[in-house]
Amino acid sequence: MITTVIIVLVILYFLKDLFSDIRSVNPLDAAKQESPVVEGKFTPKTLCKYNGSDDPKIFMAVKGRVFDVSQGATFYGPGGPYENFAGRDASRGLAKNSFELELLTPLDQPLDTLEDLTPEERESLDSWEEHFENKYKIIGTLHGENEK
Numbered sequence: 815m816i817t818t819v820i821i822v823l824v825i826l827y828f829l830k831d832l833f834s835d836i837r838s839v840n841p842l843d844a845a846k847q848e849s850p851v852v853e854g855k856f857t858p859k860t861l862c863k864y865n866g867s868d869d870p871k872i873f874m875a876v877k878g879r880v881f882d883v884s885q886g887a888t889f890y891g892p893g894g895p896y897e898n899f900a901g902r903d904a905s906r907g908l909a910k911n912s913f914e915l916e917l918l919t920p921l922d923q924p925l926d927t928l929e930d931l932t933p934e935e936r937e938s939l940d941s942w943e944e945h946f947e948n949k950y951k952i953i954g955t956l957h958g959e960n961e962k
């Protein structure tokens with residue numbers, strides 16, 4: 815009799831654990847913990863607020879795709895060495911290994927086609943792209959203002 819009670823108690827104990835595990839992986843709970851969903855399609859103007867100061871999130875476009883680089887805030891956040899890239903299309907700067915402001919396409923101009931890049935610059939850009947693919951999440955794409 816006592817053995818049956820013990821077995822039942824042990825089973826109940828494990829069932830309780832099982833249910834609390836299920837609760838903790840409830841997708842609704844997980845979604846609540848994640849940051850709010852942001853748009854998947856950006857234009858240079860909608861992207862630029864994600865620069866770590868107007869919005870705490872930091873997004874950066876590379877070859878038409880938008881990466882969430884918020885984790886790299888020490889690089890891209892305000893005062894960071896690559897803060898110019900935050901909220902912008904960084905492709906040309908990455909291709910030319912320069913974070914100079916003049917390499918960023920002004921917000922009111924069409925998207926940079928990158929057509930004039932040399933093979934070496936393309937290679938440099940591609941290897942940066944690979945670096946970002948391995949490190950950060952892609953959260954959207956970059957589009958021209960008139961091409962939504």
Ligand code: HEM
Pocket residue numbers: 883886889896907908910911912913949
């Ligand atoms: C003075 C020369 C430079 C030094 C000493 C330097 C140093 C560094 C260091 C130490 C890292 C961190 C590497 C890591 O922990 O993964 C880094 C990352 C990086 N650097 Fe530089 N850098 C220099 C120039 C540049 C230039 C000119 C660019 C322009 C494209 C650049 C763009 C980047 C980017 C995009 C990252 C990656 C950050 C990330 O993983 O999100 N750096 N740099």
